[in-house]
Amino acid sequence: MTEQKSIPLTETTSTGGCACGHDSATPELDARQIPHAIRHGAILGALGQVRPGHAMILVAPHDPLPLLAQIEDLEGDAVRRSYLEEGPDAWKILLERVS
DSSP: OOOOOOOOOOOOOOOSSOOSOOOOSOOEEEGGGSOGGGHHHHHHHHHHTOOTTOEEEEEESSOOHHHHHHHHHHHGGGEEEEEEEEOSSOEEEEEEEOO
């Protein structure tokens, strides 16, 4: 009979991510760096990639009330918002996808 050899195992812990090794911190999108002509579309596209239970931080050059109204119209109660910083140079808003 041949001797059985051990196969080394590496234990991993899944956090529900894609396991590609990227940073799991809340991503921050600085809208001040996006050309105005495509700003809303870029932000809505980024928000569309946020999975339920996750969030992103939006950094805007002003209080983005029209954009927030647009998000509310499109997403309803699926996205919750909270201001982290309110001017004068930047507004930071946490956008959390709850469903």
